[in-house]
Amino acid sequence: MPIQTLNPATGEKLESFTALNEEQVEAKLARAHKAFLDWRDQPLRERVKLLRKVADVLERDRRTYAELMTQEMGKLVGAAEAEAMKCATCCRWYADNAEKLLAPEILDIENEDASVHFQPLGVVLAVMPWNFPFWQVLRFAAPAILAGNAALLKHASNVPRCANALEALFKAAGAPDGLFTTLLVGSDAVPALLADPRVAAATVTGSEAAGSSVAEHAGRNLKPSVLELGGSDPFIVLPSANIEAAVKAAVTARTINNGQSCIAAKRFIVHEDIYAEFEQKFVQQMQALIVGDPMDARTQVGPLATKQGLDELDAQVQACIKGGGKLRIGGKKLKRPGFYYTPTVLAELPPNSPAARDELFGPVAALFKARDIGDAIRKANDSRFGLGASAWTTTTREIGRLTEELQAGSVFINAIVASDSRAPFGGIKASGYGRELSAYGLREFVNVKTIRIAKAAPVSEAVTE
Ligand code: NAP
Numbered sequence: 253m254p255i256q257t258l259n260p261a262t263g264e265k266l267e268s269f270t271a272l273n274e275e276q277v278e279a280k281l282a283r284a285h286k287a288f289l290d291w292r293d294q295p296l297r298e299r300v301k302l303l304r305k306v307a308d309v310l311e312r313d314r315r316t317y318a319e320l321m322t323q324e325m326g327k328l329v330g331a332a333e334a335e336a337m338k339c340a341t342c343c344r345w346y347a348d349n350a351e352k353l354l355a356p357e358i359l360d361i362e363n364e365d366a367s368v369h370f371q372p373l374g375v376v377l378a379v380m381p382w383n384f385p386f387w388q389v390l391r392f393a394a395p396a397i398l399a400g401n402a403a404l405l406k407h408a409s410n411v412p413r414c415a416n417a418l419e420a421l422f423k424a425a426g427a428p429d430g431l432f433t434t435l436l437v438g439s440d441a442v443p444a445l446l447a448d449p450r451v452a453a454a455t456v457t458g459s460e461a462a463g464s465s466v467a468e469h470a471g472r473n474l475k476p477s478v479l480e481l482g483g484s485d486p487f488i489v490l491p492s493a494n495i496e497a498a499v500k501a502a503v504t505a506r507t508i509n510n511g512q513s514c515i516a517a518k519r520f521i522v523h524e525d526i527y528a529e530f531e532q533k534f535v536q537q538m539q540a541l542i543v544g545d546p547m548d549a550r551t552q553v554g555p556l557a558t559k560q561g562l563d564e565l566d567a568q569v570q571a572c573i574k575g576g577g578k579l580r581i582g583g584k585k586l587k588r589p590g591f592y593y594t595p596t597v598l599a600e601l602p603p604n605s606p607a608a609r610d611e612l613f614g615p616v617a618a619l620f621k622a623r624d625i626g627d628a629i630r631k632a633n634d635s636r637f638g639l640g641a642s643a644w645t646t647t648t649r650e651i652g653r654l655t656e657e658l659q660a661g662s663v664f665i666n667a668i669v670a671s672d673s674r675a676p677f678g679g680i681k682a683s684g685y686g687r688e689l690s691a692y693g694l695r696e697f698v699n700v701k702t703i704r705i706a707k708a709a710p711v712s713e714a715v716t717e
């Protein structure tokens with residue numbers, strides 16, 4: 253993929269970038285490693301200070317960052333500003349909780365001073381996607397850097413200005429040279445980076461293909477990895493739910509970030525007793541959405557990020573219709589410059605259609621009818637993905653079954669799936685492994701070191717096995 257800035261709202265190319273050559277990558281990697289060797293010995297208060305400063309810069313310059321994101325990948329500018337603020341909140345949460353998160357744990361083992369310590373691993377490579385170009389990066393970088401690691405960012409090739417702005421953000425906050433480094437390189441550079449002994453671990457947020465390739469090379473080099481991959485989240489609505497609230501949330505959940513979110517609800521599974529009412533109201537509200545310029549505050553759905561994404565989505569929708577699915581509304585590209593797709597609702601889909609099997613990355617909703625809660629859960633779990641799940645009911649027994657039986661990294665009841673610094677985030681099955689955010693996210697990139705000092709005998713006489 254060429255490294256370039258292309259405005260998805262107009263299709264206009266704004267800037268092209270040349271990928272770094274081998275010597276340039278080597279120089280940056282050496283600097284990142286040197287920065288790690290120094291950073292790991294910095295007292296925790298210094299690391300906390302940096303995160304607070306990063307948060308301040310994010311907050312201060314949020315409009316600039318928002319416009320940058322919108323221009324490169326088309327998200328609504330208001331949502332982009334909220335994204336910059338969410339990054340600031342995340343940095344502050346880790347700063348506020350640093351002492352607690354990194355405090356050694358005392359173990360209760362007789363005749364020993366035994367404890368667990370959390371030490372940094374080294375330079376961590378982050379392979380990141382374009383859809384939340386700031387949030388995906390900060391939610392990895394804030395805990396990793398707090399723990400004493402250095403961060404190396406290989407961002408998606410269509411958001412190079414965001415990638416450079418992120419490095420500049422850390423510099424402006426006072427980060428030491430090389431602690432947060434952006435590498436403008438293609439994905440073909442990733443295997444060599446993972447093979448380099450100075451790179452200790454990797455995290456990837458992106459497609460299944462990117463995830464399995466990074467995991468393969470990390471595995472070959474015996475390095476840990478975290479994979480945050482795709483999803484086809486179910487959104488279950490049962491008869492006791494507040495239908496008005498569920499419909500409103502369903503529209504938001506499907507069209508957030510112009511439909512390009514891993515945790516967007518994609519399969520709407522509705523109990524047959526309320527299906528007709530849900531469908532009628534949902535279609536009406538999807539049809540009423542204002543599609544247009546993402547810089548305009550009135551716009552509710554902007555363009556897709558790339559032409560390739562637009563073509564792929566349209567091909568999936570046409571395959572659904574060809575396979576027997578029924579088109580309720582939408583189903584076409586908008587006739588205007590840029591990469592716009594009409595909000596679309598598909599129904600009566602056969603189980604092997606792309607909307608049932610794969611991830612549709614755009615404002616396209618797939619409706620399914622369920623006989624009862626058991627049928628709804630079975631349909632929800634009939635997916636290779638397992639990222640998030642949202643379910644709507646007011647019945648305690650049903651809440652118990654849904655939270656217990658849904659196969660997903662998180663289950664939200666009467667709310668849409670969302671990430672939050674305070675709660676672990678991640679998936680199972682083809683949605684990946686490992687967790688981000690909260691204490692769990694921080695623990696992914698540390699050496700959980702056990703220290704056991706015998707009290708009874710002098711150390712030199714202790715049994716060593
Ligand atoms: P993508 O094509 O996989 O790209 C993501 C990143 O991986 C980019 O930096 C890309 O670089 C790189 N990449 C692609 N193929 C690679 C390979 N073989 N080896 C190493 N790196 C590779 O995904 P996307 O289209 O940008 O993002 C959309 C996907 O991300 C969706 O599936 C979405 O669900 C998922 N996602 C998941 C989460 C989560 O938290 N679970 C969050 C957001 C998005 P280039 O750009 O240079 O190709």
